[in-house]
Amino acid sequence: MTPRRFLVALAVLLLVALGAWWAVERRAAALPEAGDMPGMPGATSRSAVPGSESLSLTADQIQSFGITFGTVEERALEPSVRATGLVVFDETRVAQVTSKVSGFVERLDADYTGQQVRRGQALYALYSPELVSGQEELLAAARLPGATGRAAVPGLPRGEADLLEAARQRLALWDVSQGQLDAVLRRGTPQRTITFFSPVAGVVIEKQVVLGQAIESGQPLYTIADLRAVWVTADLRESDAGAVAEGSSAEVEFAAFPGQPVSGRVSFVAPTLQGASRSVQARIAVPNPDGKLRPGMYGTVRIAAPGRLALTVPSAAVVRTGERSIVFVDLRGGRFAAREVETGRATAGFTEVLAGLEPGQRVVTSAQFLLESESNLGEIMRSMMGQAGAGAMEDMDKGGDGGGHEGAHGEDKGADMRGRPGTTMPDERR
Numbered sequence: 001m002t003p004r005r006f007l008v009a010l011a012v013l014l015l016v017a018l019g020a021w022w023a024v025e026r027r028a029a030a031l032p033e034a035g036d037m038p039g040m041p042g043a044t045s046r047s048a049v050p051g052s053e054s055l056s057l058t059a060d061q062i063q064s065f066g067i068t069f070g071t072v073e074e075r076a077l078e079p080s081v082r083a084t085g086l087v088v089f090d091e092t093r094v095a096q097v098t099s100k101v102s103g104f105v106e107r108l109d110a111d112y113t114g115q116q117v118r119r120g121q122a123l124y125a126l127y128s129p130e131l132v133s134g135q136e137e138l139l140a141a142a143r144l145p146g147a148t149g150r151a152a153v154p155g156l157p158r159g160e161a162d163l164l165e166a167a168r169q170r171l172a173l174w175d176v177s178q179g180q181l182d183a184v185l186r187r188g189t190p191q192r193t194i195t196f197f198s199p200v201a202g203v204v205i206e207k208q209v210v211l212g213q214a215i216e217s218g219q220p221l222y223t224i225a226d227l228r229a230v231w232v233t234a235d236l237r238e239s240d241a242g243a244v245a246e247g248s249s250a251e252v253e254f255a256a257f258p259g260q261p262v263s264g265r266v267s268f269v270a271p272t273l274q275g276a277s278r279s280v281q282a283r284i285a286v287p288n289p290d291g292k293l294r295p296g297m298y299g300t301v302r303i304a305a306p307g308r309l310a311l312t313v314p315s316a317a318v319v320r321t322g323e324r325s326i327v328f329v330d331l332r333g334g335r336f337a338a339r340e341v342e343t344g345r346a347t348a349g350f351t352e353v354l355a356g357l358e359p360g361q362r363v364v365t366s367a368q369f370l371l372e373s374e375s376n377l378g379e380i381m382r383s384m385m386g387q388a389g390a391g392a393m394e395d396m397d398k399g400g401d402g403g404g405h406e407g408a409h410g411e412d413k414g415a416d417m418r419g420r421p422g423t424t425m426p427d428e429r430r
Contacts, residue, residue, distance in 0.1 A: 057334050069330060070314035070365040072357045075350055077310045081243055083234040085252055085284065085301035087293050093226035095200045098218060100174050103128030105213045106193050110204055110222065119201040123222060124209065125193040131174065135190030138167040142185055202226035227295075230288045232264065234301040235279040243305035243345070244269060250284045252299040262286050262293070266303060305345075312350040317363040318343060327357060328364040336364065 057065070107125035110117055117123070141164040168181055176194055184190060206223035209215065232252050236244060246269060251261040264286035273280055284301065286293065318341070319326045326338050341356030357363070 055336055057336070059334065062334065066366055067364055068366045069362050070317050072311065072313050072353065072361040072363060073359055074309050075312045077308055077312065077345065077347055077350070077352060080347060081236060081240045081301075081303040081305055083236050083240070083282075083301045083303070085232040085234045085299045087286075087295050087297040087299065088231050088233055089205070089225045089227075089295050090229050090231050090285070093200075093202065093229060094205075095202070095224050096220050097123060097196075097199065097222040097224065098220050099126070099196075099215050100217055101126070101128045101130045102216050103131065103214075105209055105211060105215060107195075108209070108211050109195075110198070110207070111211075113204055113207045115204045117198045117202065117204060117224060119198060121198045122195050123198050125195045126215075127193045131171070131176070131194050132190050132192070134167065134171045134174065134176075135184050138164070138171060138181065138184060139188065139190065141167045198222075198224060200224055200226060225295075227291050227293075228287070228289055230286055230293050230295065231267075232284040232286050232299060232301060234282045234284065234303070235274070235277060236282055236303075238273065238278050238280065241269075241273075241280040244280075244282055244303050248303050248305070250301055250303045252284065252286060252301050254293070254297055254299040256297065257292065262299075310344065310352045311354075311357070311359060312352055313341075313357065313363055314365050315346055315349050315351045316365040318351050327353075329357070330362040330364065 057067075103126040105124055106127050109122040109124060144163065171181055172178065175196055177197065180191070180194065202224040203226075204222055205225045207221075208219075209221040215221065232250075234250075244266060246266055248266040250264050250266055252264065253261045264284045266282050267285040268283040270281040282303070284303075313327060317327050319328075324340050325343050327341050328336050329339050331337055339356050342354040344352030344354050346352070
């Protein structure tokens with residue numbers, strides 16, 4: 001190594017050493033003491049958690065970091081499970097209108113999807129040769145002598161009276177109403193078309209028939225849903241499945257109605273897990289008298305879980321690193337230590353602690369990341385100083401045969417560095 005390069009390396013080494021010394025002096029109060037440093041005389045092992053060695057801070061540092069504290073204590077946990085909910089039809093209030101005879105649709109009274117219908121309201125009128133034939137049989141049975149007044153003989157058929165009743169029953173099984181049958185008997189002639197009515201009140205959610213269409217027996221024509229009550233299905237995480245049971249109270253909030261939560265109860269919890277999402281579906285029955293909740297709407301579901309006493313800390317005190325959870329404990333006198341904890345459920349700003357802390361301990365609820373950085377500063381500075389010293393020794397070993405060549409040039413190089421911003425040569429410190 002030439003004298004110039006040797007002087008440059010020496011100057012850089014001195015600058016690194018001075019910077020490290022200044023940083024160590026500034027952070028001296030935060031560095032672990034010798035007795036707490038692993039590998040040093042008198043060291044004591046505390047924990048396998050990185051940064052778990054105790055550290056000291058002055059009152060000014062505590063104030064400047066904005067450190068606040070909470071307490072480890074038993075609290076009544078009333079956890080709530082939060083999930084996303086979807087409004088769906090109440091399956092017990094959905095009905096399908098199906099034709100029981102073949103024929104041709106000659107009139108549609110419910111002619112569009114979404115139409116509100118009442119129970120007993122006309123849906124469509126059908127011309128059917130079967131219905132016409134059935135009415136003629138009814139009239140023929142009614143014309144038989146004494147068909148409506150003969151007394152039955154015990155053990156024998158009722159004769160003509162039974163024929164009339166059988167004709168009535170046949171048409172009634174085809175959903176012809178008793179009022180329509182009485183009207184046919186009064187008029188004495190069959191009706192060409194028969195009107196069919198809605199069996200339930202609700203909204204037409206499916207319409208599968210058009211005017212003039214030929215339909216077959218058993219063909220579905222309408223699907224009608226009663227929306228005065230709906231279901232909200234919530235997909236629960238696997239970890240929350242044990243906290244929810246049938247009968248649990250729940251509240252659902254919708255973006256369309258801010259500040260107006262809807263109350264309901266869990267009516268069903270699925271016995272199996274959904275394979276793709278690894279979630280459990282819960283069903284919440286919700287009243288909907290004014291019809292403002294529409295199937296397909298999303299909401300936020302909060303289900304109340306059974307409450308119990310548990311050892312807790314403020315949730316802000318828990319630092320989650322991905323692999324573990326850490327809490328900084330106040331050892332008094334400005335000393336702090338990180339402790340690994342095992343956590344349980346969290347609710348209302350508090351987290352359950354299953355292991356790692358004792359009741360009455362004071363924990364840090366803010367600036368934990370600053371404390372973690374402070375507790376690791378000593379190791380970082382020692383590593384920097386060790387690397388700088390090893391590099392300087394390597395340069396000196398390589399330059400042992402450099403002699404005194406270019407000494408004047410080396411001095412010029414050092415003189416040039418004095419004028420640079422942030423550069424302080426050793427002779428300038430005197």
